[in-house]
Structures are given as structure tokens and as C-alpha cells.
Amino acid sequence: MTRRLTPAQAALARGLTQPRLSRRGMLGLSGLTAAGLTLSACGVEGQGGESTSAKGFWDGKKSNGRLDFANWPLYMDPGHPELKAFTEETGIKVNYDEAVQDNPSFFGKIQPMLAQAEPIGYDLMVLTNGIELNKLIELNYLAPLDHSKLPNFADHAADIYKNTSYDSGNRYTIPYASGITGIAYNPEYVDREITSIADLWDPAFEDKVGMFSDPQELANFGLFYNGVKPADSGESDWIDAADALQEQRDKGLVRRYYSQDYIQPLSNGDVWLSMAWSGDIFQQNAEEGTNLKFVVPEEGATLWSDNMMVPFTAKNPVDALMLMNFFYDPEIAADLTEYINYITPVPEARDILRGKAEEASGDDKETLERIVDSPLVFPNDDDYAKLHNYVPVTSNNEENFSPLFLAISQS
Secondary structure (H helix, E strand, O other), rough: OOOOOHHHHHHHHHHOOOOOOOOOOHHHHHHHOHHHHHHHHHHHOOOOOOOOOOOHHHHOOOOOEEEEOOOOOOOOOOOOOOHHHHHHHHOEEEEOOOOOOHHHHHHHHHHHHHOOOOOOOOOOOEEEEEEEEHHHOOOOOOOOOOOOOHHHHHOOHHHOOEEEEOEEEHOOOOOEEEEEEEEEEOOOOOOOOOOHHHHHHHHHHHHEEEEEEEHHHHHHHHHHHOOOOOOHHHHHHHHHHHHHHHHHOOOOOOEEOOOOOOOHHHOOOOOOOEEHHHHHHHHHHHHHOOEEEOOOOEEEEEEEEEEEEEOOOOOOHHHHHHHHHOOOOOOOOHHHHHHHOOEEEOHHHHHHHHHHHOOOOOHHHHHHHHHOOOOOOOOOOHHHHHHOOOOOOOOHHHHHHHHHHHHHHOO
């Protein structure tokens, strides 16, 4: 039934030790600097596909009975039951490859081929909203989706996943799974309820605060602290956010800027509260019996999505669309959620899992009930109302964005 991951294995799925680094574009650890990414993108500007309508792209294309799918490690049951069900239903064979270790390096790998209008070896891929996805869209490297072939998305996706700030009208992407960047704290060391971004600036927690080193994640919290929604921000807001984050650092509040390995320090008390990813906290508490608390701050938090998309050079794009649609079948979405424990874009999955919990017993029942009842897997309406998209970083403004925040976390 539900798998039992060790904390290290769970980390691979969403962010403890994160060998795939940050899914939201950790630049420095991949060997690609912010400036390097900007230059490489500018060097191929206009060499990708031509911007076109969905109708124009899909004219004459048919299913070929196979597809190649690139995803993150441990983002599907190793037995691939959903893919087997898809093949049984459609006859389409799927070559599944856990090829995406981090956004920057995967982007760097596929960019030269896309710039020459060559196939990249994958018909469907999963990348996170952020700098690399923005570049793929800007450079016309993604196929415009034919939503007439995605009825399950229209019928079953939650409204918050439709018409996002990073992909208006879901022209190029639909989510595979999502998570929240909020605050986690250890109640063994923190003797009050944490509710606000401002708690990360409280002198009472000197040298006990963990922050993320990813420039986008770090910037988002600086903006929230100043009362600015990231998706609505501009360059003057970024400067103000960087000033606030620098003040936090100068006051000695931040023990460390983490790329991925914050869970153990949070569990053992080296840090008392930290920026955190929802999936990490759910997994740590479930697997280790810890009592870490995760909160969506009153000022807001970010909702990230790992998104499915089709490169414009895909050899089997129709088959890719069919699989994307299949993942939005509520039964299939429930199965994926049961395994990966991250937020599904299909709310109906919760009722399906609740029904399975009612019929289960023992450990299986306990595990399913934990998933169904967790706001880290199924956020409530109040939480969703406080969730926001990322800063809209593009190749035109990245040179004015990333260095501001890298200077804080890497100095």
C-alpha cells in the first residue's frame, strides 16, 4: 500500500537533502551562476520555436503509441502503477526517466538542443515554476497546450492552479504536484505559537533562525516581511526586501542559509525556526515521530508547482498530452498523492483517499488518515487564500534580481 520512506529517501522526493537541489532554481550549487544563466539565455534568444497558437502547433499531429517522460527522483511509485494503468487503457508505452535533478542543470542540458530546434529525448518533462520555466516560455521552447485534449484538467483541477501568474491561462503548463514554502518551528525550543514572517526577525531567536539560500525563496520572504506580494513586485521592492534581509543577517538572527539540509538542525535544536517546505515537515513527522510545526504565516507564503510541459521539438506530443490528461483523473491523482505526499492539484483525490482509509485497517488506515487530515497535503481554504506565486523573474530583469539576494546568502 503506502510506501515507507526513510528520511533520506523522503528527502529525495521533496527537499531534505535534495540531491536534485532546489526545484525552484538553486543557481550556485548547480555550477551555474545567475549571470551565466542570463548570458546563456541571451545567447540563444529567438533561436527556439516560433510563437504559435495551439491549433497551429497541433494540426496534423497524431498519437504514436509511445512517449519519453522526464521527472524528478522518487516522484512516482517505483513500480510505476499509474503508467502501467495508462498503457493498459491507451496502449501507449511510456519510457520513464528520473532525469531532473535540479532545474538549472536540466535547463542547461536541454537548451542547446532546443536552440537548434532538435529533439531533447523527452516528450514530457516536469520543472518548477521559476527562472528556468520563465526562460523556456520566453524562448518559445514549449508547445502551446491544446486544452481540448485536457478535459480532466478543466473538470478536476482546483481553481488556484488555473491561470497562474507564471503561465497565464495555462498556455504551456499544468501542475504535476505542488507544495508550500512557509515556516516550521520546533516547539521543544520555541515556547510560543509562530504565526508571522516577522517572527523570523525577532531578536529573541538570535542565531536560531534558518533561511533559504535560493534567491527566489529568500526574496519572497523579504517581500512578505515588507507587506508586498511577490508576483506584484518590481525592482524597487526587491531592493527594499534585500535591505530587510540584510538587516536580519546583520543582527545575527540567521544561523545559516540552507539549500536543502535544514531538517536535521531544526529537529535537534541547532535552529529553532526556519523557512521550510511543507512536504519535508510532513515526511519528517510521519517517519521520525517528531512534532515539528508548519505554519502558513499571516502575511502569506508561496505555493510552488512542479509543472508538466511539452518541449516544442517533442516527437510524441499527442501521447504526452494524453498522459497529462490521465494524471488529472481523480483516482490516478489520489494514487500519486498517497505515494508522494505533496499537494495534488486535484481536490477530489482527498475524498477518494478518505474512502480508502475507511476501508483500511492498522498501519495502512493510520497512514491514509494522516495524509487525508494533513493541511500540508490538503491545504484548507484559509491557507490557499494566503498562498502566492513567485516573483516574475525574466531574462530582462534577472541581472537586477538574483545578485541582490545571492549577496546576502553567500557572503
